[in-house]
Every structure is written in C-alpha cells, then in structure tokens.
Amino acid sequence: MKNLSKLLLAGAITCAVIAMPSLATVKETGTEALAPLPIHATTTQNIVDALSSRHYVPAALDDELSSRIFDTYIGDLDPSRSYLLQSDIDEFEQYRYKMDDALKRGDLSPAFDIFNRYHERVTTRFEKVIAILDEGLERFDFTIPEDLLIDREKTPWAQTEKQLDDLWRKRVKDAVLNLKLTDKEPEKIQELLHKRFSNRLSRSRQTNNEDVYQLYMNSFTKTYDPHTQYFSPRTSENFNINMSLSLEGIGAVLQLEDEYTKVVSLVTAGPADKAGVLKPNDKIVAVGQGKTGEMVDVIGWRLDEVVQLIRGRTDTIVRLDIIPASEGDADPKIISIVRNKVELEEQSAQSEVIELEQFGSPHKIGIVSIPTFYIDFQALQKGDRNYKSTTRDVKKLIRDLLAQDVDGIVIDLRNNGGGSLQEAKLLTGLFIDRGPTVQIRSKSNRVDILDDRDISIIYDGPLAVLVNRLSASASEIFAGAIQDYERGIIIGSQTFGKGTVQSLLPLNRGQLKLTQAKFYRISGESTQEKGIIPDIEYPSSYDPESIGESTLDSPLPWDKITATNYRRKHSINHLVPELKSLHDERVSDNADFNYQTEAFAYRKSRNEDNTISLNEEQRLQEKSDREDFWLALENKKRVALGQEPIASLDELDEEEPTIASNDASAASEIAGSSSAIPVSKTDDAREEPEEEDPTPDPYLVESGHILLDLISLEERTAAGLKRSRDS
Numbered sequence: 001m002k003n004l005s006k007l008l009l010a011g012a013i014t015c016a017v018i019a020m021p022s023l024a025t026v027k028e029t030g031t032e033a034l035a036p037l038p039i040h041a042t043t044t045q046n047i048v049d050a051l052s053s054r055h056y057v058p059a060a061l062d063d064e065l066s067s068r069i070f071d072t073y074i075g076d077l078d079p080s081r082s083y084l085l086q087s088d089i090d091e092f093e094q095y096r097y098k099m100d101d102a103l104k105r106g107d108l109s110p111a112f113d114i115f116n117r118y119h120e121r122v123t124t125r126f127e128k129v130i131a132i133l134d135e136g137l138e139r140f141d142f143t144i145p146e147d148l149l150i151d152r153e154k155t156p157w158a159q160t161e162k163q164l165d166d167l168w169r170k171r172v173k174d175a176v177l178n179l180k181l182t183d184k185e186p187e188k189i190q191e192l193l194h195k196r197f198s199n200r201l202s203r204s205r206q207t208n209n210e211d212v213y214q215l216y217m218n219s220f221t222k223t224y225d226p227h228t229q230y231f232s233p234r235t236s237e238n239f240n241i242n243m244s245l246s247l248e249g250i251g252a253v254l255q256l257e258d259e260y261t262k263v264v265s266l267v268t269a270g271p272a273d274k275a276g277v278l279k280p281n282d283k284i285v286a287v288g289q290g291k292t293g294e295m296v297d298v299i300g301w302r303l304d305e306v307v308q309l310i311r312g313r314t315d316t317i318v319r320l321d322i323i324p325a326s327e328g329d330a331d332p333k334i335i336s337i338v339r340n341k342v343e344l345e346e347q348s349a350q351s352e353v354i355e356l357e358q359f360g361s362p363h364k365i366g367i368v369s370i371p372t373f374y375i376d377f378q379a380l381q382k383g384d385r386n387y388k389s390t391t392r393d394v395k396k397l398i399r400d401l402l403a404q405d406v407d408g409i410v411i412d413l414r415n416n417g418g419g420s421l422q423e424a425k426l427l428t429g430l431f432i433d434r435g436p437t438v439q440i441r442s443k444s445n446r447v448d449i450l451d452d453r454d455i456s457i458i459y460d461g462p463l464a465v466l467v468n469r470l471s472a473s474a475s476e477i478f479a480g481a482i483q484d485y486e487r488g489i490i491i492g493s494q495t496f497g498k499g500t501v502q503s504l505l506p507l508n509r510g511q512l513k514l515t516q517a518k519f520y521r522i523s524g525e526s527t528q529e530k531g532i533i534p535d536i537e538y539p540s541s542y543d544p545e546s547i548g549e550s551t552l553d554s555p556l557p558w559d560k561i562t563a564t565n566y567r568r569k570h571s572i573n574h575l576v577p578e579l580k581s582l583h584d585e586r587v588s589d590n591a592d593f594n595y596q597t598e599a600f601a602y603r604k605s606r607n608e609d610n611t612i613s614l615n616e617e618q619r620l621q622e623k624s625d626r627e628d629f630w631l632a633l634e635n636k637k638r639v640a641l642g643q644e645p646i647a648s649l650d651e652l653d654e655e656e657p658t659i660a661s662n663d664a665s666a667a668s669e670i671a672g673s674s675s676a677i678p679v680s681k682t683d684d685a686r687e688e689p690e691e692e693d694p695t696p697d698p699y700l701v702e703s704g705h706i707l708l709d710l711i712s713l714e715e716r717t718a719a720g721l722k723r724s725r726d727s
Helices: 004-010 038-054 063-077 086-095 099-105 109-134 161-180 186-205 209-222 233-244 271-275 303-310 377-381 390-403 421-429 474-484 573-587 591-607 616-640 650-655 698-726
Strands: 147-149 229-231 252-257 260-266 283-289 317-323 333-338 350-358 361-369 408-412 435-442 447-452 463-467 489-492 500-506 511-520 611-613 668-670 679-681
Touching (some): 038 209, 038 511, 063 099, 063 109, 063 209, 109 209, 209 233, 271 333, 283 303, 350 698, 421 447, 421 474, 435 474, 463 698, 474 489, 489 698, 573 698, 591 616, 591 698, 611 616
Parallel strands (some): 361 408
Antiparallel strands (some): 147 611, 229 511, 260 283, 350 361, 435 447, 435 511, 500 511
C-alpha cells in the first residue's frame, strides 16, 4: 500500500486535465480544494513534448495511453484501495479516455478533481480513526479469530463506507496489537497511535498544489518506464544534493512504501553499509537523536520529513527503529548509526589474498573488491596525473597481487550499483587485448559501440567475477563482457537488470529525468530486466521478486540486437557443467550455503502469506515459531562449523552487535531526499577501531575453489590436446 506521503516524493506522477465539472466535494470536511498553478500548464506541455521527442520508447499519447495513465494515477493515489469507493471510481471513469487530450493542452483539472475527492476521503478517514482511538482500546477483542488482508492491490473497491470502516477498524486493531506485543501499556499505545494519526491528518491537510502536480506528472511519466521522473523545484534541489553526496548522513537510498519509509539500497562505504545494521527492504518506524533522544514515530510521514530527521552533523548518532526484512520477522528493533560523509577513498577498490588448500596443495587467490565504478572528475579536469579511478586503482592492486604469486583473481562486484560507464569499459580492457565492451542504442536506433583499443593486458590468468542482485548498471556491463568473451567465470546470483541510460532535462519549472538509451552486451543481449545470469549460481540473500528492475512498474523489456564482431579470449563455456558439478558436490554440506538456502526458502514462504492474524494468542505463537526456526537454523550452522550452540537469539546480539543492537558503535545516518536518498556511515569510536572479522567470507572462499577447479580443468584439457597432437 503506497500512501500519499510516499507518492508525493518517490513516485512519478501524471495527469490529464479536461475542463469539466469538479468532482470534489470538499466543503463537507472543511478541506480546501486544490487547483493547479498557471505555470503548470506550460510545464505539462514541455513534459509532453520531451517524452514524445526524446524518450527512448516511442509512445503515442492517445486513448490507449490515456487509459493507462488513468489507472496508474488512481493506483498511485490509493494502491491499497483503502480510501476511495467504487462509486468514486465510477464517477472518475468520465476521464479515462480524455487524459491524453488534456495533457496536450496542459489542462490539469481532471487530475485535481480526482485528487480533491481522494483528499476528502483521506481526511475523513483519519478523522474517523482518531475518533476510534478516542473511544478507548477496550473495544478491541484480541481473543476472537480474525485476520487482516495485507496486500489489497487487486481487492475490489469497497462498495460502502461501512466496508472501509471495518477495514480500518482491523488496521487500528493490528497497530494496537503490534504495540501490545512489545509490552507497551494501553495508555502509551493510545497516546502513540493518536499522535501518529493526528500527524498523518495534519500532513494530509498540508498537501499543496505542487505536491499534487508532481504526483500526477509522475503517474504520467511512469507509463513510459520507471526511471523517467518529473522533479519539482524542491525535489530537484534535493536530487542534485543527493547526486553530489555532499550532505552528512548514513548513506542510504530511501523510498516510501505504504505508510513506511523503506530502505532501497545502501551507499557503498557509507555509515550504514559499514555498520552492517541496516539492509535493503528494512522499514523505518521511528527516528531518535543521539543515544537517549526520544524516538519519533515516522509512520505515515512524508519522505522529505523523515530524511530531515535522519540527516545531521558528522559524528552524531541517529537511532532507527526498524522492521527488519532480512530476518523474516515483523518484530521491530532499534539500531544506532554514526553520521558521516562518504569519502571517495573509502569507496576505492581494495584487495586481499586468501589461502586455500585444494588437491592436497596450498594455493593463493587474489580478491579485488570494487564497491563502485568511480573517477575523480575534478582531479582529472585539473590535469592531476594521479587522479583516482577504478581502473587505475585496480591496475595497481593486480600488480601487487601478481607480485604475491596468486593462482587466480576474483573480482568482487557484489552490491556494486554501478557508476562511470567509461570506467566499466576501461576495466574490461585490463583483461582483454582489444575489442568492443558494450553497445548503446538510442531512440533513433543508432547503435554506438564502446571499444577497448589498448592492446596491453594487465592480467591474463584465471579470472572469476562475483555478483549479486544488487550488482547493477556498470557492474552488469563489465560482468557481461567478461562472460561474452569467456574471459572468466561469472559466479553469484542474478544481477539487478538496470540496462537503461537517463539524463536530466531542465524545464521551465523543475526538471525531467528521462530515459534516452539502452545498454546491450557485445553478444547483442540487453542487460535490461534480466541482468546477468551467472555461470554458477549461489544462494541469494535478496528475493528477485522484491528487489530488481523486474519488480519496478512498467520496466522496459529485455530484448536483443545484432551482436558485434568480437573474438572470444578463452574457451571455458564447455567446462561450466563440470565446474558446477564440482561446486554442487563441495557445497552440499557447506554450513554457510545451506544456511542461506534454508533462510531464503523460509522468508519466501512467509512472504507468500497475504494475511495477518489479529488474535493475540496466535500472534504470540507465530512469533515463537519464528524464533524457534531461526534459533534452530543458527544452531545447525554453528554445530556444522564446530561452534557452541546458543540457547537464545539474544546471545547473537552479544557476539555480533551488528545484527541487532543499540550500540552506537554500529551507528550511521541517512542523507538525501526525494525518491533516492544517499546516506553515509562511520565508526563511533575511531580511536578504538573494530577488529577485523577473522572468519573468511564463504562466498569468496568457494569462488576461490571454483577458480582452482577451472585451472585444473584447463590444464587437463591442455594436456589432452598435447597428447592428441603428439600422437
């Protein structure tokens, strides 16, 4: 369920306007009807012209698109069908095939008429909820069998107010039960919920015409693709700040989902990323300042307001009350993060050597971890010969690894969300003599091919590239090229699937982020939506049905174009089946891999349940069952690793404060705003740096073993060819 606060800052909004009688009846509730500003008409026409002439996908603004805009706008306003009635939808139908003509004229009256009716319903609904709370909590009976439907996106619209009254009674009951299960007193629960819904009512009444316009325009642009967005002047300013990472924060990208602020991703080497306490899909319930500041409930808040609470000065602490997504558990917990800026140095590529034993002999595997594809443009423009960039840094790291006589190298691109396209091309060139690296197709169907023209190779030995669901964009370009050239083995989980190119277009009011091109691999396959499919797959920590390009609204489809002329650098594809067989045999009793596999399956099964019980005894039993599962799974792994089992999950907090802790040493903060918010992180006590975790990353260890298998199989193949020639 996406609430208004989410949509006003995170979504793309579209609206067509036609001069018709207003549907809004706002006088009954005292809500003031909103109307577009005069300048919005011209801005709308500019957006229509830009989409028509510059967007990658040609789409006629006709009745068919008008119908999609209509459905998208209604869905963005009330995705959980919790406010509007079927009678409202029936009345709105007069606009379904008129949005296109209205947009061309810059007429926004239909969008504002629809919004004003919706706004009236929201205001009335929150007033009713507050009245329910004023009656007291004694009315709720938690002993009867009763369920609440969670995902209502496909539920029929309510026919009567009575049906919505019952839905919201259940929602309030669920909110009360959630707090009751955290041992809060009834008086405190009533006070907190009264304040929560009073705040939501107040914020709803503060909605202005600019908010409505951005919401509608983004419903319009969203019908083209999920990355094309209109930014109002205020949102544009926040977006530009975020892109420069100039604000202190925790280093997170946020968006609104339902009434919650949800973590989309973490900025590499930011405070939250370093602390390890915040994960994608976690939901933020409350925000507190410092070690002891009051926790402010932020459910239902606008995204920009939540961001302002999370931002702050470097080295200060922010506490977040979150509902973790990664633990298959709805129980909130409080984490602490120390605010800081993201430094370029901290995002630099790093290397290490891991030692493995295989075939009865010791081996060394070099690891090069690349958090992002970066380049210091300012230093480059100033003519600084020592400017930092991914390729320059990796080149030095590989030379150092070769000096240590490593047997093979793993390029770790997990959680690398991309960055400089030029760096992705240059990095590929370190491992091939010359050739194409990526194709870029524009709206006109012109295809530009980026080539590596440097015949020198820094490393021609055994190579693996490790990716996961959060590897995107430039990471996918590099991994795809390595896979197409058969230069190395791709390992991990399916990548994000971000294969489009956007640019910012200034408007007379605000700006438009516009999709103008698409990436293709040298094989002709798009990286869009499907991403990169690894040669050997690892258990994933992220559900591809909840994270990735394919989960967004109206993503551009995967397709193919003509392959470029390129020559494969090695021949390893025929070895993949045997490599996979050796891998499967090796990890069949691997404690870490089995843990991830079982954990993922459990979370997935829980996510498939679309109802939640409002019976206290059943909820307590479900909580106990969850804790029993995670405790049993944790102990199964510990025993397999030769560790002592634990009696309670609470013991993990003592051993690993980054899992669930109020400790400020795990602190970080969020900076940014709008639909994407960069955040950064640092250690609370720098004079006492944390000790490095001596436990090797099981995914890196297994990647090293796969490389050693590849070396062995290639040596066997070479020996066989030699015998064949000799005979």
